[in-house]
Amino acid sequence: MSDQKNVMRELLDGYGQTYAAEAGIPLKDTPQPLYRTLVLASLLSARIRASVAVASARALYDAGLRDPRRMADATWQQRVDALGEGGYRRYDERTATQLGDGARLVLDEWGGDLRTVRERADGDVDELRAQLRRMPGLGPTGVDIFLREVQDVWSEYAPFLDAKTLQGAERLGLPKDPAALVRLTGDAPRAEVAAALVRAALDKSVVQECLARAGDRGH
Known part of the structure; x- marks a missing residue:
């Protein structure tokens, strides 16, 4: 579990910006x-x-x-x-x-x-x-x-972790169960968690970087 928490921490630290924020939308x-x-x-x-x-x-x-x-x-x-x-x-x-x-x-x-x-x-x-x-x-x-x-603003639909986010979780060796994923993220905004996981699903280099950094953190 500690290894998975390290992976999630690295993912959110490096790639936890929502696409709306990247586009300059103060959602x-x-x-x-x-x-x-x-x-x-x-x-x-x-x-x-x-x-x-x-x-x-x-x-x-x-x-x-x-x-x-x-x-x-x-x-x-x-x-x-x-x-x-x-x-x-x-x-x-x-x-x-x-x-x-x-x-x-x-x-x-x-x-x-x-x-x-x-x-x-x-x-x-x-x-x-x-x-x-x-x-x-x-x-x-x-x-x-x-x-x-x-x-995060329409909170009745949170956590919303669709197939693309769960694909990112799988590539990172994280749980594919939404409830288990949420437990790893603590109080991080759910939209940031989803965006970070999507980036892992779309880009293998994101996965490689997060796993390497989490490994370094664990030693």
């Missing part, structure tokens, strides 16, 4: 940060590098497209240009369309406020998933990313 339970996190989750779910998705989320914000009203009111070309600024070029045209359609859905169905979705789901994760899946371009992977990121 709290208010409309704009929640919407920006949903956009980030949609970008992260595509088959591109996470760093490009994060940069593109920042570029959308820098272009003023930081809430559903501004996203919906922007032209398609403005959305394409912002995505391109972030390096998001492979899917930029389709994604620009989806972002516009999704922003209009958020405005029309949820009053521009994702807390409406939370209230309607009332703690039912399946209902929440079903509602979020209505967003154009947001499939199961994107929904999981969103829930991983918001679980």
